Amino acid sequence: MNTPVYDFLIQYAERDPVRLHMPGHKGRFGAPALQRATTLDLTEITGADSLFEAEGILAESERNAASLYGTAYTFYSCGGSTLCIQTMLLLMKQQGRAVLAARNVHRAFLNACVLLDLPVQWIYPRESDGILSGTYDLADFEAALQQQTRPACVYVTSPDYLGRMADIAGLAELCHRYHAKLLVDNAHGAHLAFLPWRCHPIQLGADYCCDSAHKMLSGLTGTAYLHVRSDIDVEPERVRDAMAMFGSTSPSYLMLASLDWCNRELASPLFRKQLEEVLDRIQQLKCRFSPRYCFVDGDPMHLTIDAAAGGFHGLELAAYLEQHEVFVEYADAFHVVLLCSAANTDRDFDILEQLLERFSPTPAESGEKYALPRPEKVCGIREAALAPQEIVPIGESSGRICAAVKVPCPPAVPIVLSGERIDARCIAVCEAYGITEISVVQ
Ligand SMILES: Cc1ncc(COP(=O)(O)O)c(C=O)c1O
The missing domain is CATH 3.90.105.10 (Molybdopterin biosynthesis moea protein, domain 2)
Structure with a gap:
């Protein structure tokens, strides 16, 4: 797959041009370790296109991403999934839709609701696994949809922070029966479209979703995709305008080039092979260490250990791993989340397995696994x-x-x-x- 943005940056740097445009480093100043990156860091010069009015190399690159994900449109974000969430919710507001949301949202959703003055009807999990994760019942979404007097949208986070996946296919069917849109915070699931089985939210019928390319793929930190499933849903210009409402007018070309390069990686047989090898290693690790360690079901790239179920404190395991130069994504008393990607190597898994083998935890009561509280709502x-x-x-x-x-x-x-x-x-x-x-x- 071609990489028009990356190629443009490389070719511009190789011409060693006189740079009478931003950025002020002119490809020369800046920290020594960032020197190569600095030469590629550009602005919207002739030929570089412009993200929020894309019709050149950026539009071409986004079309490449859309073809990989099987979407009608995919838009690049240099403001992470946060910007995509703001954009999705602005579009919903412009469509006059009520917002129903599964309660374990990321704070980016809350902040977007503050900015947009959006009231939210919350759906709580039937069963909780701490504040981060839970099991939701479709009947609760249906009951909420039935109460609506205007069109609605349903917003869910899947995979959640522990890697648990919502029933996206079931929710999509339900939403569409009620003429509602399904929005998925898939910040942790950009890789799902490339697993051997179909489980990306767009493949399962979600209308809009955001994927952070920096969490599970090789995109630079802060890169994300906003996917739109159907071209009858919204015109691309409207999505770009909505994104421009919140995004910086100077999106980083380094970030955009990393998204462009992701397309090439994702399209390559090598990537699929590496992904499958990592999936195998994770599966082998789980087989080897179950039931000594309890693993949370869900996205296979989230290697989430239920420390509480194993009778030890999650922070003890995280600290032990860190002492041995293994750094985890997240840990609390109850869980340790180890986030893997296709870029992890056999060495990574060898080291992890040796450490898990040697870990001898202090038996601990982790205390109550709190659910999200439901206090009185006083104001908006x-x-x-x-x-x-x-x-x-x-x-x-x-x-x-x-x-x-x-x-x-x-x-x-x-x-x-x-x-x-x-x-x-x-x-x-x-x-x-x-x-x-x-x-x-x-
Ligand atoms: C579930 C979830 N949604 C949204 C976000 C925001 O994503 P980003 O950091 O790409 O803006 C995060 C970030 O951690 C997240 O975990």
């Missing part, structure tokens, strides 16, 4: 988030109205929402996740 998310506020110790916040979403990042799932009255349960969950202060409405 935006009203609370934009109100005058003060920071108070979490232990003194009972009865106050939560202003800014307070949440450790990662995993960035808000424990209390802006506009909710903080109660004893909220305080207990916040304390369990190490939160010591909270911003409340004055």
Whole structure:
């Protein structure tokens, strides 16, 4: 697959031109270790196209991505999935749709709702695995859809932070029966389209979804895709305009080139082979260490260990791995999330397996696995988030109205929402996740 953006940057740098345009480093100044990157770091000069009005090399590269993902349109983001979430929700607002969302959202969703003044009807999980993950019932989405007096959209996070996957096919069928749009935060699932079985949200019927290319693929940090399944849903110009509402007018060409290069990787037989090899290694590791370690089901590239079920503290395992130069994606008392990609090597797995073999944990009660609390809602998310506020110790916040979403990042799932009255349960969950202060409405 061709790489028009990457090629353009390389050819421009090789011509050694006189750069009387931005960026100010002119391909010369800057940190020595970033020198090569600096020569490729450009702006919208002739031939470079322009992201929010793309019709040249960027549009061509996005079409390549769309063909790989089987979408009607795929748009590049240099503002991560965060920008894609803002864009999807703005489009929904412009369509006059009500928003129903599974509660374990990332804070990027909440912030977008603040910016857009979007009220949200929350769907809570029937069963929770801590605050990050849970099992949702289609019947709860259907009940919420039935209550709507205007068109709606349903927003879910899948895979969630632990790697659990929602029933996207079931939700898509349900949404379409109610003329609702299905939006998926697939920030952790850009690779799903390339697994041997079809499980990317777009393949399963979602209408819009965002994938962070930097989380599971080789895109530079901050790169993401906004996928649109059908061309009858929205005109591409509208999506670009919506994205331009929030995105910087100077998207990084280094980031765009990394997205462009991803296309080439994803199209190559070598990538599929490497992905399958990693999948095999993960499967072998799980077989070897079950039931000594309990693994959470879901996306196979999330190697999530349920420490609580194994009778030890997740942070102990994470600290032990770090002592041996193995760094994990996320850990708390209950879980340790090891995030793999096609770029992991046999050496990585050899080291991990040796360490898991040698780890002898201190038996520990991990304590209660808290679900997301459901406190009283006092006012809207935006009203609370934009109100005058003060920071108070979490232990003194009972009865106050939560202003800014307070949440450790990662995993960035808000424990209390802006506009909710903080109660004893909220305080207990916040304390369990190490939160010591909270911003409340004055
Ligand atoms: C589930 C989820 N959604 C959205 C985001 C935001 O993605 P990005 O960092 O690409 O903006 C994250 C980031 O961690 C995430 O975990």
